Amino acid sequence: MQTSVTFKNLDPSETLKSYVSGKLDRFDKFLDNPAEASVVLSVEKFRHIAEIKISGDRLTINGKEETDDMYSSIDMVLDKLGKQIKKNKQKTRDRRGGKTKLADVMAVEDIVPQQDEAGTTQLKVKNIEYKPMDVEEAVMQMDLGDDNFLVFTNAKTDRVNVLYHRNDGHYGLIQPSN
Known part of the structure; x- marks a missing residue:
């Protein structure tokens, strides 16, 4: 200091x-x-x-x-x-x-019906908990689990990121821009 x-x-x-x-x-x-x-x-x-x-x-x-x-x-x-x-x-x-608790407040029902021109489609809402971690740790979590994506808070930027499996077998990372 x-x-x-x-x-x-x-x-x-x-x-x-x-x-x-x-x-x-x-x-x-x-x-x-x-x-x-x-x-x-x-x-x-x-x-x-x-x-x-x-x-x-x-x-x-x-x-x-x-x-x-x-x-x-x-x-x-x-x-x-x-x-x-x-x-x-x-x-x-x-x-x-408080950001993690906001999803619990917003989602009242698990399935919300929505009308589409072709017919009725349904939207399934899934509440998830996300915690701070590095990108490397998130990749290890993805290897351990069988989910297609992982939502986490990037420990370096304190922003919510999404790690997902791509069709070519590699990983993709979605992070918000300024």
């Missing part, structure tokens, strides 16, 4: 910089993309104030704490930021998980 530390009414200290940077590096495992952290450490009379702003991975998180010790201010604001990051990540996981 790229960190910039600013000192106000306080002598710049390399130990405080390394302490904050070390603590902020723990948040890299929660963030998918590189993030930037802006840290402002200040002293006003007897109050030691730590303000941290983390930007990246489509989110911006702010935190501010003040105590009578700079290290405890830093620890407390980092605890706040950790809770906010985890809460935000859980929200995105819940929203992504």
Whole structure:
């Protein structure tokens, strides 16, 4: 994580910089993309104030704490930021998980009759569960099963893909474009 530390009414200290940077590096495992952290450490009379702003991975998180010790201010604001990051990540996981439940809501009946000019045709609706995996893993799943296609979420792009058997014996991959 790229960190910039600013000192106000306080002598710049390399130990405080390394302490904050070390603590902020723990948040890299929660963030998918590189993030930037802006840290402002200040002293006003007897109050030691730590303000941290983390930007990246489509989110911006702010935190501010003040105590009578700079290290405890830093620890407390980092605890706040950790809770906010985890809460935000859980929200995105819940929203992504909601996509699989949408098919259950939409399909009320298994067979929906539709009129055609040549006669009556029937549409069979099949609800499927799909999970995140790589394309290589999806190919192995296809080899294990006897289905003609497999719907999965591509772990690299977080988009729904369809892997299917082609008539020439090879595989085909359908993936949405931007």
